[in-house]
Amino acid sequence: MSARAVGGSNTRAWQIASYGMVLFFLAWVLIPICTVTLNSFKPATAIFTTTPDFAFVPTLEHYANIWAKGNFARQFLNSTIVAVGTAILALGFGTPAAYALTRLPVHGAERWFRAFLLARMVPAVSLVVPLFILLQLAGLKNTLPGLILTHTGFTLPLVVWMMRSFFQDVPRELEEAAVVDGASRWLTFWRVALPLTLPGLAATAVLVVFFSWNEFLFALVLTGPQMQTVPIGVSAFVGTVSVDWGGSSAAAVLAMIPMFVLGLLIQRFLVSGLAMGAVKG
Amino acid sequence: MSRISIGLLAGLVLVAGVPVAAQAADPVGKFDGATLSLSRWAGDPWTAAQVKSADAWNAATGGKLTVDAIPYENLHDKQVLEMSNGTYDIMYVHPSWFGEYVSAGALLPIDDLLADASANPPGFSKNDYLPSVLSQGASGGKQYCLPDFVASVVVAYRKDLFDAAGLAAPKTLDDVLADAAKLNGKDGIAGITLPGKKTGATADVLGSLLTAYGTWWYDKDGKSSLDVDAATKAIDFYVKASKFAPQGILNYHFDEVATAAAQGQAAMAVSTTVSLSWVEDPAKSKTVGKWAYAPLAVTADKPSGELIYWNWCINAASKNPKAAYSFLQYWTSAAQQGAVAKVAATAGATKAFYEDKDLVASLPFLPALQGALQNANAQPSLANWSKVQDEIELAVQGAIEGKTSPADTAKAIRAMLDKELGG
Numbered sequence: 180m181s182a183r184a185v186g187g188s189n190t191r192a193w194q195i196a197s198y199g200m201v202l203f204f205l206a207w208v209l210i211p212i213c214t215v216t217l218n219s220f221k222p223a224t225a226i227f228t229t230t231p232d233f234a235f236v237p238t239l240e241h242y243a244n245i246w247a248k249g250n251f252a253r254q255f256l257n258s259t260i261v262a263v264g265t266a267i268l269a270l271g272f273g274t275p276a277a278y279a280l281t282r283l284p285v286h287g288a289e290r291w292f293r294a295f296l297l298a299r300m301v302p303a304v305s306l307v308v309p310l311f312i313l314l315q316l317a318g319l320k321n322t323l324p325g326l327i328l329t330h331t332g333f334t335l336p337l338v339v340w341m342m343r344s345f346f347q348d349v350p351r352e353l354e355e356a357a358v359v360d361g362a363s364r365w366l367t368f369w370r371v372a373l374p375l376t377l378p379g380l381a382a383t384a385v386l387v388v389f390f391s392w393n394e395f396l397f398a399l400v401l402t403g404p405q406m407q408t409v410p411i412g413v414s415a416f417v418g419t420v421s422v423d424w425g426g427s428s429a430a431a432v433l434a435m436i437p438m439f440v441l442g443l444l445i446q447r448f449l450v451s452g453l454a455m456g457a458v459k460g
Numbered sequence: 461m462s463r464i465s466i467g468l469l470a471g472l473v474l475v476a477g478v479p480v481a482a483q484a485a486d487p488v489g490k491f492d493g494a495t496l497s498l499s500r501w502a503g504d505p506w507t508a509a510q511v512k513s514a515d516a517w518n519a520a521t522g523g524k525l526t527v528d529a530i531p532y533e534n535l536h537d538k539q540v541l542e543m544s545n546g547t548y549d550i551m552y553v554h555p556s557w558f559g560e561y562v563s564a565g566a567l568l569p570i571d572d573l574l575a576d577a578s579a580n581p582p583g584f585s586k587n588d589y590l591p592s593v594l595s596q597g598a599s600g601g602k603q604y605c606l607p608d609f610v611a612s613v614v615v616a617y618r619k620d621l622f623d624a625a626g627l628a629a630p631k632t633l634d635d636v637l638a639d640a641a642k643l644n645g646k647d648g649i650a651g652i653t654l655p656g657k658k659t660g661a662t663a664d665v666l667g668s669l670l671t672a673y674g675t676w677w678y679d680k681d682g683k684s685s686l687d688v689d690a691a692t693k694a695i696d697f698y699v700k701a702s703k704f705a706p707q708g709i710l711n712y713h714f715d716e717v718a719t720a721a722a723q724g725q726a727a728m729a730v731s732t733t734v735s736l737s738w739v740e741d742p743a744k745s746k747t748v749g750k751w752a753y754a755p756l757a758v759t760a761d762k763p764s765g766e767l768i769y770w771n772w773c774i775n776a777a778s779k780n781p782k783a784a785y786s787f788l789q790y791w792t793s794a795a796q797q798g799a800v801a802k803v804a805a806t807a808g809a810t811k812a813f814y815e816d817k818d819l820v821a822s823l824p825f826l827p828a829l830q831g832a833l834q835n836a837n838a839q840p841s842l843a844n845w846s847k848v849q850d851e852i853e854l855a856v857q858g859a860i861e862g863k864t865s866p867a868d869t870a871k872a873i874r875a876m877l878d879k880e881l882g883g
């Protein structure tokens with residue numbers, strides 16, 4: 180057998196293995212989502228079967244129940260406000276911070292960057308009580324601004340670290356040229372660096388929105404009935420002696436749709452944004 | 461903790477023909493502009509029924525009561541966090557939290573409100589409630605809460621499978637084990653299913669078994685009194701039954717037990733009357749009409765169980781205690797509980813509830829419930845019971861997994877009770 184034939188055989192084996200891995204992880208990710216989606220259209224008696232039941236008569240009763248009984252619409256609105264508000268605040272503060280620590284002569288910039296990570300290292304559950312007290316003292320408990328501030332605190336490190344990577348990818352020469360032309364630091368940031376990192380900004384914004392949309396613990400503890408968000412609405416189908424699997428599945432599907440659409444809409448930015456900064460030097 | 465046999469039987473069985481003042485269906489009082497918040501676990505049909513009652517109460521009184529329903533797993537922590545600031549006026553309190561809340565001074569005594577004619581319907585008195593159930597919401601000579609959600613642990617068995625196998629209805633725990641062994645694996649279904657999850661369900665089942673074997677966690681002074689031999693037998697039953705149960709029962713709460721039964725995955729099920737009643741719901745069950753129910757018993761003449769209930773209590777920091785009481789009185793009335801029972805399979809805690817013959821006839825679980833409650837202890841409500849319960853359930857899980865023997869598990873539980881409650 181020639182070396183070429185052996186090489187070809189190896190390549191083919193690698194291809195098969197690669198496809199196998201991709202299919203495995205796709206199944207790992209998609210099977211639960213498909214199951215939830217199917218369950219949302221199944222009658223209650225068809226959800227629990229020893230072997231998966233695909234031959235069922237679809238029903239919209241679970242979706243109808245959600246809108247009839249709960250305040251899911253209000254929770255959707257709350258989630259939208261909180262996610263958008265968090266993205267605006269986190270990007271509004273995090274992006275200039277990342278730029279300043281990347282480009283400006285800040286003493287101990289590396290240490291500052293690491294300090295930002297602290298907020299992500301502490302388990303969220305250990306911060307619930309201090310945040311509860313803080314927001315209560317500030318009169319922000321059970322308010323959407325209070326939840327937005329909380330989510331902003333938790334997503335800022337993500338924004339700072341991601342945007343740092345994107346700013347590092349912008350050639351310094353471009354900014355120096357702008358400075359030579361008389362632009363201020365702020366103008367250099369606003370007119371030169373920021374436009375070049377827009378795909379990265381979009382990717383970061385999406386991740387922030389995803390986090391805020393799906394966040395459960397703070398939303399549960401820091402809000403009351405009128406300010407609850409979608410994850411609380413989904414969890415409300417889990418009772419102490421009963422779980423409405425059909426209802427929770429339908430609610431989960433509805434909760435997924437906006438994020439799925441958002442992901443599709445900015446897919447182009449997401450891919451290029453996440454690829455930015457991948458190659459250095 | 462006293463046995464409730466006499467009091468509860470008086471309420472459940474002997475009420476026929478005894479005239480008791482029926483409670484009015486309308487809420488009492490006007491509370492224009494008062495805004496209240498109620499904290500409870502999420503889950504229908506209970507939450508939906510309560511939201512409906514809150515709407516009716518709002519319309520009748522001019523108040524504005526909002527129901528904050530969140531998952532049970534988070535309810536205790538959320539209530540504790542919110543206790544001091546008066547966010548919640550009304551709190552749904554599990555027995556295992558009741559002692560803790562009372563000790564913390566978080567609950568408002570309602571004796572004055574119960575005795576206040578202007579706060580109650582004409583002819584009402586606290587004697588309208590079953591004394592043995594009402595007393596679970598009292599501590600230190602003060603009444604704090606009004607109860608609802610009365611239930612117990614029983615065994616449900618498939619009549620069709622028993623008939624096909626030529627088996628008689630199980631009358632004792634030994635029968636249950638023998639029948640589970642015979643039916644296990646037939647047509648691919650488990651012999652029995654029961655909960656093993658550390659969520660209170662396992663403690664409820666073991667508590668019912670302990671009572672059946674003639675012991676209890678503690679005495680009337682709240683001191684450890686568990687008889688190790690009797691507890692060994694109870695745990696031994698649990699372990700043996702688990703061998704005929706579906707895989708994964710350590711993650712089974714009452715809900716999963718009822719679901720497995722409803723889907724035809726088990727020939728018998730040990731669970732609460734509430735959850736077992738779902739096997740008769742055509743919307744949820746593939747085995748409607750195939751079930752019969754029996755109380756747990758060591759000897760056939762002594763059915764036993766556990767009094768399962770929840771308490772409705774007023775937050776001591778509430779700014780609207782009279783309005784909060786008005787809703788409690790309205791919600792726990794026979795009329796409201798009767799309406800809930802039709803969709804939620806719980807029993808009320810008023811005597812009048814059991815006088816409604818049509819209602820009683822429509823509740824298939826009631827005979828087994830009545831039997832179980834003839835010899836029952838109430839769900840514990842000591843201040844540190846929440847922690848104790850966790851330890852008990854972990855120990856039972858260890859026995860189910862075969863890590864410890866029933867005898868060693870019983871000894872370990874007794875030692876833990878001695879340490880936590882004092883022996």
